[in-house]
Amino acid sequence: MSDDAHSVDARLLQRLSEVQERFREVDVRLTDPDVLQDPDRLRELGRERAHLEEIVEAGSGLQERLRGAAEAREILDTAEDEELRALAREELDGLEAEIPPLAETVRALLIPRDPMDDRPAVVEIRAGTGGDEAGLFAGDLLRMYQRYAEQMGWSVELLSLSEGIPGAFKEVVFTVRGEGAYGRLRLESGVHRVQRVPETESQGRIHTSAASVAVLPEAEEVDVQIDPSELRIDVFRSSGPGGQSVNTTDSAVRITHLPTGLVVSCQDEKSQHKNKAKALKVLRSRLLDRRLEEQNAARAADRRSQIGSGDRSAKIRTYNFPQSRVTDHRIGLSIYDLDGVLSGGLDPFVRALRLAEQEERMEEESS
Numbered sequence: 563m564s565d566d567a568h569s570v571d572a573r574l575l576q577r578l579s580e581v582q583e584r585f586r587e588v589d590v591r592l593t594d595p596d597v598l599q600d601p602d603r604l605r606e607l608g609r610e611r612a613h614l615e616e617i618v619e620a621g622s623g624l625q626e627r628l629r630g631a632a633e634a635r636e637i638l639d640t641a642e643d644e645e646l647r648a649l650a651r652e653e654l655d656g657l658e659a660e661i662p663p664l665a666e667t668v669r670a671l672l673i674p675r676d677p678m679d680d681r682p683a684v685v686e687i688r689a690g691t692g693g694d695e696a697g698l699f700a701g702d703l704l705r706m707y708q709r710y711a712e713q714m715g716w717s718v719e720l721l722s723l724s725e726g727i728p729g730a731f732k733e734v735v736f737t738v739r740g741e742g743a744y745g746r747l748r749l750e751s752g753v754h755r756v757q758r759v760p761e762t763e764s765q766g767r768i769h770t771s772a773a774s775v776a777v778l779p780e781a782e783e784v785d786v787q788i789d790p791s792e793l794r795i796d797v798f799r800s801s802g803p804g805g806q807s808v809n810t811t812d813s814a815v816r817i818t819h820l821p822t823g824l825v826v827s828c829q830d831e832k833s834q835h836k837n838k839a840k841a842l843k844v845l846r847s848r849l850l851d852r853r854l855e856e857q858n859a860a861r862a863a864d865r866r867s868q869i870g871s872g873d874r875s876a877k878i879r880t881y882n883f884p885q886s887r888v889t890d891h892r893i894g895l896s897i898y899d900l901d902g903v904l905s906g907g908l909d910p911f912v913r914a915l916r917l918a919e920q921e922e923r924m925e926e927e928s929s
């Protein structure tokens with residue numbers, strides 16, 4: 563096949579062969595009685611099989627065309643019948659046009675997936691520059707992600723909420739659960755900027771405000787072990803907008819992780835126990851994210867660079883109300899349907915960002 567695969571990287575074909583072998587191994591493992599009695603292992607192997615199957619199917623199509631091209635070339639090299647040679651040339655031309663895009667598809671599928679992609683996502687939104695207008699925009703972003711989750715068939719669990727004026731949020735933290743939640747949402751991390759005329763603006767001037775978004779993979783207890791002696795836990799009375807008391811007991815919880823200085827507060831629940839459990843869940847996810855960043859510098863220099871300072875200049879996306887335009891500055895994509903995007907129409911951005919990341923990783927793989 564080497565003569566016919568001149569346009570296909572030999573390393574790609576070798577990796578494809580390894581995946582096909584692993585696919586056969588997984589099929590055998592899925593019939594193992596011990597695996598069948600272990601739901602977690604069965605689910606893990608099932609997910610791996612589904613991912614491998616996609617590669618195997620695309621790879622089989624590529625190999626089939628490479629074999630066809632080899633046979634057509636052999637006919638061209640050995641046959642004396644001109645009609646037969648003309649048919650072989652026509653077939654070879656068609657196959658050679660199909661092989662490069664199929665090889666690129668296989669190469670993209672062979673890029674290792676982020677093992678965290680199928681984890682639930684812990685999303686944190688914080689109002690940045692812009693005062694109350696920034697808080698209102700944070701509320702817009704919250705509703706946008708809630709609607710996107712609804713469209714994807716995911717569930718959303720509120721973990722922590724700090725309100726400002728009605729409809730505005732200083733900070734909100736929530737978990738999104740569903741297939742591929744973290745993988746699809748993680749590229750939302752960064753500073754989002756809004757340009758619009760606030761309702762309180764009498765002169766009709768456009769104001770610019772910002773809110774930061776951080777998306778973390780939800781951590782399981784086995785991922786991050788927290789030593790209770792390294793925590794300082796403070797309890798206080800929950801309060802609503804304007805200092806209004808939510809309840810009359812000290813149910814709100816603030817947890818400080820002493821080694822890192824990370825602080826998590828939760829006052830959403832009336833139960834101190836539930837608030838503590840939610841705060842620990844967020845803390846565990848932040849610690850996992852920090853560890854992953856240290857292990858893989860490509861994810862980000864550190865978590866602070868991911869969410870930025872909330873300053874207007876450190877932006878990844880702009881929502882321009884006067885022009886009904888949403889622009890993602892990382893890939894230069896603009897969509898003139900602001901209402902649609904804020905109603906959960908994020909998929910064009912999600913797909914384009916994932917494709918751009920995939921192409922970048924493919925270049926790294928081939929270099």
